[in-house]
Amino acid sequence: xxxxxxxxxxxxxxxxxxxxxxxxxxxxxxxxxxxxxxxxxxxxxxxxxxxxxxxxxxxxxxxxxxxxxxxxxxxxxxxxxxxxxxxxxxxxxxxxxxxxxxxxxxxxxxxxxxxxxxxxxxxxxxxxxxxxxxxxxxxxxxxxxxxxxxxxxxxxxxxxxxxxxxxxxxxxxxxxxxxxxxxxxxxxxxxxxxxxxxxxxxxxxxxxxxxxxxxxxxxxxxxxxxxxxxxxxxxxxxxxxxxxxxxxxxxxxxxxxxxxxxxxxxxxxxxxxxxxxxxxxxxxxxxxxxxxxxxxxxxxxxxxxxxxxxxxxxxxxxxxxxxxxxxxxxxxxxxxxxxxxxxxxxxxxxxxxxxxxxxxxxxxxxxxxxxxxxxxxxxxxxxxxxxxxxxxxxxxxxxxxxxxxxxxxxxxxxxxxxxxxxxxxxxxxxxxxxxxxxxxxxxxxxxxxxxxxxxxxxxxxxxxxxxxxxxxxxxxxxxxxxxxxxxxxxxxxxxxxxxxxxxxxxxxxxxxxxxxxxxxxxxxxxxxxxxxxxxxxxxxxxxxxxxxxxxxxxxxxxxxxxxxxxxxxxxxxxxxxxxxxxxxxxxxxxxxxxxxxxxxxxxxxxxxxxxxxxxxxxxxxxxxxxxxxxxxxxxxxxxxxxxxxxxxxxxxxxxxxxxxxxxxxxxxxxxxxxxxxxxxxxxxxxxxxxxxxxxxxxxxxxxxxxxxxxxxxxxxxxxxxxxxxxxxxxxxxxxxxxxxxxxxxxxxxxxxxxxxxxxxxxxxxxxxxxxxxxxxxxxxxxxxxxxxxxxxxxxxxxxxxxxxxxxxxxxxxxxxxxxxxxxxxxxxxxxxxxxxxxxxxxxxxxxxxxxxxxxxxxxxxxxxxxxxxxxxxxxxxxxxxxxxxxxxxxxxxxxxxxxxxxxxxxx
Numbered sequence: 001x002x003x004x005x006x007x008x009x010x011x012x013x014x015x016x017x018x019x020x021x022x023x024x025x026x027x028x029x030x031x032x033x034x035x036x037x038x039x040x041x042x043x044x045x046x047x048x049x050x051x052x053x054x055x056x057x058x059x060x061x062x063x064x065x066x067x068x069x070x071x072x073x074x075x076x077x078x079x080x081x082x083x084x085x086x087x088x089x090x091x092x093x094x095x096x097x098x099x100x101x102x103x104x105x106x107x108x109x110x111x112x113x114x115x116x117x118x119x120x121x122x123x124x125x126x127x128x129x130x131x132x133x134x135x136x137x138x139x140x141x142x143x144x145x146x147x148x149x150x151x152x153x154x155x156x157x158x159x160x161x162x163x164x165x166x167x168x169x170x171x172x173x174x175x176x177x178x179x180x181x182x183x184x185x186x187x188x189x190x191x192x193x194x195x196x197x198x199x200x201x202x203x204x205x206x207x208x209x210x211x212x213x214x215x216x217x218x219x220x221x222x223x224x225x226x227x228x229x230x231x232x233x234x235x236x237x238x239x240x241x242x243x244x245x246x247x248x249x250x251x252x253x254x255x256x257x258x259x260x261x262x263x264x265x266x267x268x269x270x271x272x273x274x275x276x277x278x279x280x281x282x283x284x285x286x287x288x289x290x291x292x293x294x295x296x297x298x299x300x301x302x303x304x305x306x307x308x309x310x311x312x313x314x315x316x317x318x319x320x321x322x323x324x325x326x327x328x329x330x331x332x333x334x335x336x337x338x339x340x341x342x343x344x345x346x347x348x349x350x351x352x353x354x355x356x357x358x359x360x361x362x363x364x365x366x367x368x369x370x371x372x373x374x375x376x377x378x379x380x381x382x383x384x385x386x387x388x389x390x391x392x393x394x395x396x397x398x399x400x401x402x403x404x405x406x407x408x409x410x411x412x413x414x415x416x417x418x419x420x421x422x423x424x425x426x427x428x429x430x431x432x433x434x435x436x437x438x439x440x441x442x443x444x445x446x447x448x449x450x451x452x453x454x455x456x457x458x459x460x461x462x463x464x465x466x467x468x469x470x471x472x473x474x475x476x477x478x479x480x481x482x483x484x485x486x487x488x489x490x491x492x493x494x495x496x497x498x499x500x501x502x503x504x505x506x507x508x509x510x511x512x513x514x515x516x517x518x519x520x521x522x523x524x525x526x527x528x529x530x531x532x533x534x535x536x537x538x539x540x541x542x543x544x545x546x547x548x549x550x551x552x553x554x555x556x557x558x559x560x561x562x563x564x565x566x567x568x569x570x571x572x573x574x575x576x577x578x579x580x581x582x583x584x585x586x587x588x589x590x591x592x593x594x595x596x597x598x599x600x601x602x603x604x605x606x607x608x609x610x611x612x613x614x615x616x617x618x619x620x621x622x623x624x625x626x627x628x629x630x631x632x633x634x635x636x637x638x639x640x641x642x643x644x645x646x647x648x649x650x651x652x653x654x655x656x657x658x659x660x661x662x663x664x665x666x667x668x669x670x671x672x673x674x675x676x677x678x679x680x681x682x683x684x685x686x687x688x689x690x691x692x693x694x695x696x697x698x699x700x701x702x703x704x705x706x707x708x709x710x711x712x713x714x715x716x717x718x719x720x721x722x723x724x725x726x727x728x729x730x731x732x733x734x735x736x737x738x739x740x741x742x743x744x745x746x747x748x749x750x751x752x753x754x755x756x757x758x759x760x761x762x763x764x765x766x767x768x769x770x771x772x773x774x775x776x777x778x779x780x781x782x783x784x785x786x787x788x789x790x791x792x793x794x795x796x797x798x799x800x801x802x803x804x805x806x807x808x809x810x811x812x813x814x815x816x817x818x819x820x821x822x823x824x825x826x827x828x829x830x831x832x833x834x835x836x837x838x839x840x841x842x843x844x845x846x847x848x849x850x851x852x853x854x855x856x857x858x859x860x861x862x863x864x865x866x867x868x869x870x871x872x873x874x875x876x877x878x879x880x881x882x883x884x885x886x887x888x889x890x891x892x893x894x895x896x897x898x899x900x901x902x903x904x905x906x907x
Contacts, residue, residue, distance in 0.1 A: 003101045003579070004083045005401050009366075011284055011320035011328075013088050015068035015133065018056050019314060021230070023201050025054075031186060032058040036129055038184040039156040040177055041163045042170075045188035047332035048227025048257075051165045052135055054191070059131060064161075065092050066131035070320075071139050072283065074368065078144040079104050079401055082115065085132070092130060097122045105581045108432060108620045108657050110649065112144055116151035123157035130159055136331070137166035146171045153177060192224030201226075205233035206242060214246040221249040221256055227316075227332050228256050234314070235263030261336040264315075271298055275306050276315070277344055280337030281353055281376070283369075284320060284328045292360045293353055351377040362386050371406055380414045388420045395500035396539045398582045400431045419448040420458075423465045430469060431582060433620040433661045435476070442469055464493025468501045471508040475515070476696055478738060483512035499539050503546025510550035511557070511699065517739045519558050526550050541578035545571055549583050552590050553699055559741035561778035565594045585622040592629045593701040599781040599814050604633040620657075621700065624650055624665050628702040631669060635676055636782075636818065647673060668704035675711050676786075684720070687711045692727070695734045698743045705731060706746050713750045713757075714788060724754055745775045746783050753790050761797075768794045776807045785814045797888050809902040845886060852879040853899060856892050 035041045035058055043051040059066045067088040075081045083104055086097045100119050103110060123130075140146075150173050153162070164170060177183040193201065198219045202210055210218075222228035232249075236242045250259055265273050278293050279285050291303030307327065310317045316333035320326040329337065341350060354377035362370035367390060374383035387394075387406050394403050407415060407425060415421045422445045429438040445466055452459060471486035487509035494502050506529055513522035526547050533543055548571040555564035571587035574580075588607065595603040608630045627650045634643040647669050654662035671686035692705045709731060712724035728751050735744040752768035755761070768791070775783065784791055792815060795808055845853065848869075855865045862876045869876070880892065887902075889895045 003098065003105075004086060005104050005581075006080055006083050008084065008087045010087075011326040012070045012072075012084060013068060013091055014070075014320050015056050015059065015066075016052050016070075016318040016320075018053060019230075021201070021205060021233070021314065022053055022057070023197065023204065024057070025197055028054055028186070028190065029057055029061060031184065032061050034184040035131065035163065036062060036064060036161055039153055039160060039162060039182050040172075041161065041184040041186070042174070043163070043165045043186045043191075044167070044169050045186075045191050046167055047335070048225060048330070049188055049191040050226040051186075051191065054186070055133055055135075055163055055165060058163075059133075062129075062131060064129040064131055065126070066133065067091050068133045068135065070135045071137055073139045073141075074372075074405075076140050076142040076145065077405060078112075078142055078148070079109060080405070081140070081142070081145050082119075082148070085134075089130070089132065093126060096125055108623070108653060108659070108662075111652060111656065112148040112151060114649070116148055119148075120152055120155065120157050120160075123160055126157075126159050128159060129161055131161045131163055133163045133165065135165045137164045137170055138168050140170070143171070153182070156182075191226070193219070193226055193229060194224065195219045198222075198224060198229060201229055202233060206236060209236070210242045210246070214242060217246050217249070221251070225256070227330070228260060230316070231257065231260035231264055235260050235267065257332070257336060258339075261333075261340065265340065271301055272306070272309060274344070275301070276310075277337055277341040278353055279306075280329065280334055280341055281350065281373075282328075282357060284326050286325045286327070289357070289360055293356050351379075355379060355382065358382065358386070362389075368402070368406070371409060375409060380411050384410055384414055384418060384421055387424065388418075391420065391424060392495070392498045392500075394424075395427065395498070396542045398500070398542075398580055400428055400582070404428050416444075417448070419445050419452055419462050419466075422448060423462060423469070426469055430472065431619060432657075433624075433659055435661065438469070439473055442466065442473065460493050461495055461498070464490050464495075465498070465501055467493065468505045468508075471505060471512070475508050475512055478515070478695065478697060478734075480512045480515035480738070483508050484516070487512060497539075499543040500546070503543045503549075507546055507550040507553065511553050511697075514554045514557060515697065515738045515740075519554060519739070522554050523551065526554075541574055542580060545575045545578070545580055545583040545587075548574070549586055552587065556590060556593065557697075557699060557740045557742050559745060559774060559778045559780065561594050561597060561780065564590060568594065582619050585619040585626070589622045589626045589629070589701060592626060592633075596629055596633055596701070597778075597780050597782050599785070601633045601637055604629060605637070608633075620659060620662060624653070624662050625700045625702060628665065628669050631673065632702075632786075635673060640677070643673060664704060665702070668707045669702070671711065672702075672707045675707075675714065680711075680715055683711045684715060684717075687720075693730075695731065697738060698735075698740055703743055706743055706750075709747065709750050710787065713754045714790070716757075721754070721757065724750075725758075728754060741774050745771045745780060746787075748774070749784060749787055749791065752794055753787060756790070756794055761794075764794055765797050769798055772798060772800075772804060772808065776804050779807070779810075781811055781814050784811050785818055789815060796886070799888070805898065805902070812902065845883065849879050849883050849886075852876060853883055853895065856880070856883075857896050857899070 043055065045051055069084050069088040071081075071084075075084060082100070086101055086104075090096055097119070100115065100122055103115060103118060109115075149162070149170075152160075153172070156162075174183065178185075195216065199212075199215050202215055202218065218229065218232060222232070232245065236245045245263065248259070250256055265276070268276065275290070275294065275298065279290050282289065282293075285307070287303035287307045289303070290306050294301065294303070294306075307325065309315075310327070311319075316330035317327045318330060320328055328334075345353075354373045358370045358373035358377065358379075361367070361373060367386060370386045371383045374380075374386060387403070387410075403424060407421065407428070410421070415425060422441055426438055426441040426445065429435075429441060445462075449459065449462060449466065467486045467490035471483045471490060474480075474482035474486055487505045490505040491502060491509070494505070496502075506526065510522045510526050513519075513525060530544070530547050533547070534540065548567055552564050552567045552571065555561075555567060568587050568591040572584060572591060575584035575587060592604050592607045595601070595607060608626055627646055631643045631646040631650075634640070634646065647666070650662070650669060651666040654666040667686055668690070671683045671690075674680075674682035674686075687708055690704065690708055692708050695705060698705065709724065709728055712720045712727065715721075728747060732744065732747045732751065735747055748767050748771035752764045752766075752771065755764035755767060771784075772795075784795075792812070795812060798804075798808060800808055851869055852865060855868060860868065862873045862880070866873045866876045880895075884890065884892075884895055887895050887898045889898050
């Protein structure tokens with residue numbers, strides 16, 4: 001279950017065992033065949049009508065595989081609900097639903113449509129029918145869950161048989177399913193005991209101690225309510241009490257349960273009675289937990305004794321996990337016990353019970369239960385303390401979704417007043433990319449800390465956490481010096497076990513040093529931290545992966561694709577092993593960026609498909625950036641429909657979440673795709689509205705600021721050209737100042753194209769030469785190709801030798817490959833050398849020029865060439881001169897050398 005975003009409490013995955021006094025009601029058991037003929041079976045009736053018991057009986061008779069999930073109010077969270085559904089189904093097939101599980105990892109989830117489609121596809125791996133029981137569905141109050149189930153049931157997997165057990169009808173398309181004959185329904189009227197069934201049940205319990213007339217009265221007063229009949233059988237413990245019990249049953253059926261409960265409790269010893277009332281506030285219990293709630297005066301009774309008694313007396317308990325000894329009360333019985341406890345124990349004692357339960361759950365690692373019990377005790381600060389005490393553990397394991405749920409449980413005023421909780425809230429904002437909210441929250445934290453009267457050690461740690469997040473803010477504002485200072489302060493104040501925050505501070509420290517131009521110091525700082533850190537400590541992967549992330553961010557902005565590829569692959573391996581989804585999202589994004597820029601597009605597609613399906617992304621920012629890479633790679637490969645769908649998914653996600661960063665990125669991607677497809681009017685509409693300044697550091701794959709520059713340069717209008725001439729120098733100056741080589745390369749290439757368009761070819765060649773010099777060590781290919789064929793004449797004019805000449809040859813080959821042209825090869829049996837066409841020349845060599853070049857390679861004189869081709873020497877000279885111009889060389893030796901380096905010649 002390691003790939004699920006929440007820890008699974010396995011006791012929720014076991015069907016309740018049938019009570020020994022369960023009777024076989026054939027009229028209901030015969031409905032089992034309808035279950036396997038319908039996608040959905042709904043059992044809807046109030047508490048105590050034997051819904052779960054009947055389903056358990058069905059599962060025994062169906063003979064198909066089945067799985068069970070007991071739901072609570074906390075499962076209304078869609079991510080938690082689907083995580084538990086997957087966990088339940090994996091009890092049948094352990095390695096199933098890896099794609100759906102991966103989709104649950106992002107900080108921001110895809111829509112329910114995508115989840116439903118993927119879930120249904122993955123369900124097909126099951127052989128034969130599967131019955132999935134969702135018990136206590138009335139606890140669910142989520143339109144997302146309702147919509148998901150509706151979509152699944154619209155086109156259900158052929159082998160899925162969903163059974164929903166609820167006290168009320170769920171908000172699904174019940175009428176539509178009923179009309180289509182895709183629904184089996186069982187309701188209160190059918191579940192109520194008929195008189196013959198009541199007789200069978202009561203006779204089995206009381207035999208001849210009850211008369212036929214008393215059975216008739218019991219049936220009338222309880223209206224066939226199974227739970228009331230069981231309470232009656234427990235209350236009448238001896239033959240003499242039966243008549244008295246029946247005579248005193250209230251006329252009002254609603255009062256029957258209260259009366260019968262009091263009778264049941266009256267039959268217990270005073271110690272057992274009080275202990276039942278004390279543990280009634282536990283949603284699940286085990287012997288050790290029960291014992292922790294026992295007052296000292298009950299030393300003669302152990303928790304094990306109590307649980308054994310409850311089970312043996314059949315006091316409406318349900319076994320959840322036989323291995324670990326977890327149980328729960330029937331909800332109806334629990335509710336009645338709680339009502340009685342208010343009268344017998346009082347509110348103060350009940351609050352004390354909840355606080356003791358909270359302590360026990362926290363000590364045993366059940367933080368959600370600890371928080372909920374503290375809140376039930378009206379101790380919001382105690383619940384907040386639970387979260388705060390485990391803040392480092394939460395961050396080290398990237399449990400951002402759980403943290404969000406826990407913070408939402410707390411009263412807003414508690415969160416607003418506590419700097420520790422505000423910092424955790426800010427950390428969630430940072431993960432989800434809500435930068436405006438992040439800065440506002442940090443400002444609030446600063447004012448709280450200034451006025452806080454708290455332990456000096458804790459205050460220092462909180463200042464360290466604040467500095468860790470402030471350094472990110474300074475970096476985004478291009479304040480490298482401020483970012484370095486805040487990062488160093490964070491590292492000084494944060495405790496050693498706060499690995500996530502320390503690791504993040506190291507990332508910002510490194511990239512801020514790189515921003516100042518000191519790449520060597522940035523790298524040496526990370527290397528030193530790696531050497532000083534014990535790699536085998538608890539949660540060591542949390543820190544190690546962040547140090548590696550610091551390296552690959554430096555390498556990306558320093559245009560070192562080769563180094564980046566190695567470090568990103570190592571980070572993917574470690575973070576996958578450690579289930580660190582947030583840093584994994586960055587690493588996979590960087591790995592895909594390397595593959596894209598080196599023109600290894602099939603690897604991009606494979607990486608991201610695998611990642612989206614099986615690994616998923618926890619960071620909203622890098623999830624979105626990875627979608628951009630996927631869309632652009634699909635577009636280059638000619639899969640425009642796939643590119644459109646990916647862009648649409650980003651657009652839908654952005655506007656569904658209202659995240660300004662995602663909205664801006666999705667709109668920029670749409671403009672980029674429009675430009676690549678030649679729809680310049682659409683691209684220019686975005687460009688006319690987009691405001692690129694103030695500039696921000698560009699540390700991810702795609703930059704809207706560069707997208708704008710590209711659109712302005714490629715558009716031939718006077719207005720765009722003037723705007724580009726004003727914009728590009730400012731962009732270049734900014735990127736040079738923050739030492740971002742990656743985007744500086746692209747800016748220089750765009751400036752070269754703009755200079756060429758304005759007639760300054762010499763300046764254009766100089767600017768492009770600078771771009772090539774910066775790009776060649778990293779082997780950037782697509783960066784140039786994506787700008788378009790306007791660069792081809794300029795590339796051919798560069799005076800290059802050796803590795804740079806070979807590098808430009810690979811760029812030209814990529815242009816040719818993208819153009820879709822087959823390698824037009826000139827062959828002639830008269831020649832020992834073959835000359836092929838290649839994109840990248842001002843114009844391709846003519847067939848006769850290829851013949852001349854082939855003979856130049858053979859070192860023939862002009863006269864010999866003329867003789868071989870039956871042309872004059874003057875004509876040979878004319879063709880040779882044309883070849884030299886097209887290759888931008890001065891003579892035959894340079895022409896041959898460049899032809900070889902560019903790959904024009906096939907030996």
